[in-house]
Amino acid sequence: MRAKFAHNGDLSIYYESFGDRSHPTLVLINGLSNQCIAYRDEFCKLFVASGFHVIRFDNRDVGLSSDGPEGYSLKDMASDAVAVLDDLAIKKVHVFGVSLGGMIAQTFAIEFPERISSLISVMSTTGDSDVGRPTDEARALLLTPGSTNREQAIELHLAGKHVWGSPGHIDDQNERHFAGEVFDRACRPKGVGRQYKAARADRSRSDRLRALKVPTLVIHGDQDTLIDISGGRRTADVIPQAQFLEVEGMGHDYPEYFWTNLVTAVREHCQNI
Numbered sequence: 001m002r003a004k005f006a007h008n009g010d011l012s013i014y015y016e017s018f019g020d021r022s023h024p025t026l027v028l029i030n031g032l033s034n035q036c037i038a039y040r041d042e043f044c045k046l047f048v049a050s051g052f053h054v055i056r057f058d059n060r061d062v063g064l065s066s067d068g069p070e071g072y073s074l075k076d077m078a079s080d081a082v083a084v085l086d087d088l089a090i091k092k093v094h095v096f097g098v099s100l101g102g103m104i105a106q107t108f109a110i111e112f113p114e115r116i117s118s119l120i121s122v123m124s125t126t127g128d129s130d131v132g133r134p135t136d137e138a139r140a141l142l143l144t145p146g147s148t149n150r151e152q153a154i155e156l157h158l159a160g161k162h163v164w165g166s167p168g169h170i171d172d173q174n175e176r177h178f179a180g181e182v183f184d185r186a187c188r189p190k191g192v193g194r195q196y197k198a199a200r201a202d203r204s205r206s207d208r209l210r211a212l213k214v215p216t217l218v219i220h221g222d223q224d225t226l227i228d229i230s231g232g233r234r235t236a237d238v239i240p241q242a243q244f245l246e247v248e249g250m251g252h253d254y255p256e257y258f259w260t261n262l263v264t265a266v267r268e269h270c271q272n273i
Contacts, residue, residue, distance in 0.1 A: 006087035014064035015057035019048035026052040031099030033192040035063035061191025078108040096120040118215040125231025132231020146189025154179040164226040164252035216242035217269040221250025
């Protein structure tokens with residue numbers, strides 16, 4: 001694993017890369033508030049073993065990347081990924097994004113079509129108000145302010161897992177350990193609000209997605225309570241010739257139980273291009 005900073009104007013974007021640069025590059029984009037380590041090392045190494053060069057990075061306002069200015073957009077967040085690619089002198093990549101990261105990945109495809117080989121949008125949505133809606137319980141927890149107290153932050157993370165995580169695949173001990181690791185690496189709850197505003201401000205991307213000419217795989221779990229699976233179905237419906245994979249039993253996360261199937265689906269998607 002190699003770690004560096006890329007620069008997008010005044011912003012510093014922390015990133016890490018795995019594997020052989022001569023292989024096709026897969027960029028992993030994080031969801032709301034998630035640091036790049038949410039894509040666990042072992043998950044990244046599975047992609048490497050499948051023939052990819054893998055990049056993960058901290059979105060602006062989280063982890064080790066810079067604070068973003070007030071009022072930035074999903075296009076701005078997608079441009080952070082472009083800055084990472086420019087720092088590595090990589091021209092085209094497969095882009096994999098989860099949740100908010102899926103929205104950023106979609107925007108990357110819309111705004112930077114010359115830089116994308118394929119799009120993989122995971123547990124995300126189009127921004128249309130009639131699909132991808134959370135349950136009331138999930139919405140309330142999502143909007144609960146983060147904490148700068150370590151134990152409170154850990155308990156908030158665990159509470160979220162029990163609302164929108166994959167049923168039957170939640171290990172409280174492992175989740176507490178991971179949440180502590182995240183807190184100790186960087187505790188920056190104020191940036192989450194700015195990321196959330198960027199997602200809300202973008203509105204519907206459906207018309208723009210209909211104009212895409214990029215091979216697309218859409219993945220969504222049937223137990224997702226934070227972004228209902230209707231958001232994934234709409235994404236696949238509007239992007240021309242997109243493939244849709246419904247994952248039975250998966251919520252709004254991707255625990256180790258699902259890793260092999262996810263990596264296989266991505267590998268097959270990219271090999272068929």
